[in-house]
Amino acid sequence: MASQAWSSRINWAGLSVCALMLLVWEASVRLKFIAFEFFPAPSSILSGAVRLAREGILLEDLSHTLLSIAMGWTIAMVIGVSIGLLLGFSPVARKFGLASVEVLRPMPGIAFAPLGLLLFGFSLQTELVVTVLPAIWPVMINTMGGIANVHPRLTDVGRTLRLSPTEIVRHLLLPAALPSIVVGARISLGLALVMAIVAEIVGNPAGLGYGIVREQQAMNPDLMFAYIAVVGVLGIILNAGVLALTTALWPASSRVAA
C-alpha cells in the first residue's frame, strides 16, 4: 500500500521530459551537433562526478558547503524567528521597526562580501556573513505575517475557554502561525544554499562553489558541471528534507488529501 502510494506520487510524465532532454543533450554532443569544447555530455559529467567522489574531494567539498548552509541557516532562523515574533506580536515594534526592515531588506547580501573579507579574510565567517544576512528576511517576514494574520477569533476562543494569555500564545497563536513560519524557513534555506555557493565562488576558497571555480580554471568542464549538478541535487534534497520533516512533525500543516 505504502509503496504504491509512493510510486503514484512520482510525476512520471515530468521525469520522462527530463530524461528526454538529457538524451537529446547526450546525442547532440556525441553527434557533434554541439561543437563547443566546454560543453560536455551528461555521461562525462556523471563519470566526472564519480571520479570526484572516488578521490574523496567531493565529499569534503560537500561537507564544507553543508556545514556553512547549516550554520548560516540556523543563525538566520534564530534571528529571523525572534525578530519576526517580536514584530508580529507587538504593534509598537512594528511601528518603530518595520521601516528599518524595509530599508535593509532589498540590500543584496552579496554586497556585504567585501566587508566580510575585510573583517574575516577568506574564511567560513565571511561565507556566513554573506549567507546569513539575506536568509534572515524570508523567515522574519513570514513569521511576522503569520502571527499578525492569525484570525482574531482564535483569541476569542482562547478567552471563552478561559486560557491564560500565555496559553493563548502557546496553544493558539504559535501553532496557527506555524505553516507560514515553515514557508519562510524553506525560502530561507534555499537562499542560504545559493548564498553559500556565491560566497564560495567570490570569497572563501572551499566547498562546492569553489569546486566550480577551481575546475573551471583547471579547464575541466566535465568536473565543473559535475559540481553544478551536485549543487542542484543538494537544493532538491534540502527542500524535500524540510518538507518531509514538517509533514512528520505536524501532519495537519500539509493539507494533502488524506
Next chain:
Amino acid sequence: MKVLAEPDFVFECRSASVTLPLNGGARPIISDINLDVREAEFLSIVGPSGTGKTTLVRMLGGLLRPTAGEVRVKGEILNGPPEGVVIVFQDYANALLQWRTVAANVAFGIERKLSSKECAARVSAALDLVGLSKRADDYPWQLSGGMQQRVQIARALALRPAVMLMDEPFAALDAMTKAGLQDELLRLRDQTQTSFVFITHDIEEAVYLGDRVAVLKGSPGRIDEIVRVELPSPRDQISTRQMPEFLAYRYGLHKAIGHG
C-alpha cells in the same frame, strides 16, 4: 413548560450598556439592557442586523465589559470570561483549530484541567452528543460546515457549561442542516440542563427554539420586548411550525421588529 418555583438566574443584566470606541468617537452599541437568563432555559434573542446582537453575546461571555450598568453571573459581578459560560461563534471555520483533529479540538478546553483519562471520556461523550464519534480522527477541513459547527458545539459541551452563548451559530448553514442542528440543541438542553442564549436574525428559528424570545431593536440596541413562547415540547419541525400559535408568535415578532 417547566414551572420554576423560585427561578434561579444564571445571568442578570441591570441597565447594562456597551459603548465602543469607533473612528475616534465613542459609539453606543447596546444600551440599558435588562435581561435575566434562567437555569435550563432556552432564551432566543432576535433582532435585525446592526442592533448589537454580537456585542450582547460578547458582553455576556465576558469578552467585553459593560461600560455602564452591571451584569451578574450566578450572583457574581461579571469580570472576564466566567467559569461555566462558553461562547459558540458563528464562524466555525475560524473558531476551530485547523491543525488539530476533531477529538483534539473538543479536548482543547479541558485538556489542561483534567487527567487524560477523564478528558478522553468527556471528549467521547461530547462527540456522542453531537453524533460525530466516527469522525474523531478527521481534521476540521475534512468535514462539512454543519459538522464543523457540531465540533464547536461539542468543544463547548465538553466543558459541561451551565450556559452556552450562541452567536448566530447556524447562519451559514443550509436549511436542512440547520433544522437538524436545531433539534439537536433542544435535545441537548433536555439531556444536560444547560441554559442557552441563542442569538439569531431568523424569527422562526427564535420561536421554534425559545422558551422566551427577546427582541433587540434600534441603534444602540435595546431589549424592546420579551415574549414567552408557550408551545408544546418536544417541538417538531413540521407540526410545531404549522401550529396557529407558532404563526401567531411569528406574526407578533415580525410586528415587534417593525416588519409589515
